[in-house]
Amino acid sequence: MNGLFISFEGIDGAGKSTHIEHLAQAFRDQGREVCLTREPGGTPLAEQLRELVLHSAMDALTEALLIFAGRRDHLLQVIEPALARGAVVLCDRFTDASFAYQGAGRGFDLQLLGTLESWVQRTEAAPLRQPDLTVWFDLPPTIAAARLSGARAPDRFESQPEAFFSRVAGGYAARAAAEPARFARIDAAAEREAVALQIADVFAARGWLPAEEGAA
Ligand SMILES: Nc1ncnc2c1ncn2[C@@H]1O[C@H](COP(=O)(O)OP(=O)(O)O)[C@@H](O)[C@H]1O
Numbered sequence: 001m002n003g004l005f006i007s008f009e010g011i012d013g014a015g016k017s018t019h020i021e022h023l024a025q026a027f028r029d030q031g032r033e034v035c036l037t038r039e040p041g042g043t044p045l046a047e048q049l050r051e052l053v054l055h056s057a058m059d060a061l062t063e064a065l066l067i068f069a070g071r072r073d074h075l076l077q078v079i080e081p082a083l084a085r086g087a088v089v090l091c092d093r094f095t096d097a098s099f100a101y102q103g104a105g106r107g108f109d110l111q112l113l114g115t116l117e118s119w120v121q122r123t124e125a126a127p128l129r130q131p132d133l134t135v136w137f138d139l140p141p142t143i144a145a146a147r148l149s150g151a152r153a154p155d156r157f158e159s160q161p162e163a164f165f166s167r168v169a170g171g172y173a174a175r176a177a178a179e180p181a182r183f184a185r186i187d188a189a190a191e192r193e194a195v196a197l198q199i200a201d202v203f204a205a206r207g208w209l210p211a212e213e214g215a216a
């Protein structure tokens, strides 16, 4: 069976974590091996880099290099081997987050991000490894901020002002517009159950899960 690489994107508080575990179970119920992972992070080395990126002050190039260094390790140690085994890789954020946060959010050079993407995502199995599907939780930053307020201690990104998240949201929209076949936009402002149904539809439409399996 072919592996499946699925990433989940959206601004902080968009609802990704709320839905990923349920999807993982739906795939396991179909007898699929599921590799549940995240970025920044996903390997011991990349988790160490994550700690630095989320909690230490640094300039934009340093930040981008650390994130892509972690991504390289994660891709080679975890994602490619899982795909080669035929597993379903569910990844909480991938490179679109770099274009949205470092690019649109921080104003970092998009061309340079594209260069890093092409270096880092070239593997033996793929000239440019990209997710087969990116589930994009789209919702206004005001709603995300309200959901997050008091829910958890903010990291370096979560403590940014709302204008930052408006730019990040715009960055996701631009990536989605550039690659509409890879992106599935979810109206994440909806109630939890309605969001789950939208996600279920996306997976059913691709024939990856039975219609009822994705709904919470
Ligand atoms: N559809 C929803 N409506 C209202 N609150 C939600 C919804 N989805 C998630 N939440 C809540 O919003 C907060 C952020 O959700 P979470 O899944 O952690 O987002 P993310 O992983 O994208 O940052 C959590 O407290 C969660 O319980």
Ligand SMILES: Cc1cn([C@H]2C[C@H](O)[C@@H](COP(=O)(O)OP(=O)(O)O)O2)c(=O)[nH]c1=O
Pocket (backbone or CB within 6 Å): 012, 013, 038, 039, 040, 054, 067, 092, 093, 094, 095, 096, 097, 098, 099, 101, 102, 157, 158
């Ligand atoms: C993958 C990635 C994440 N990030 C940021 C987005 C998030 O604010 C932060 C951590 O992501 P995430 O794991 O989604 O945080 P949490 O578990 O707290 O919801 O890292 C980037 O800035 N660039 C990237 O390439």
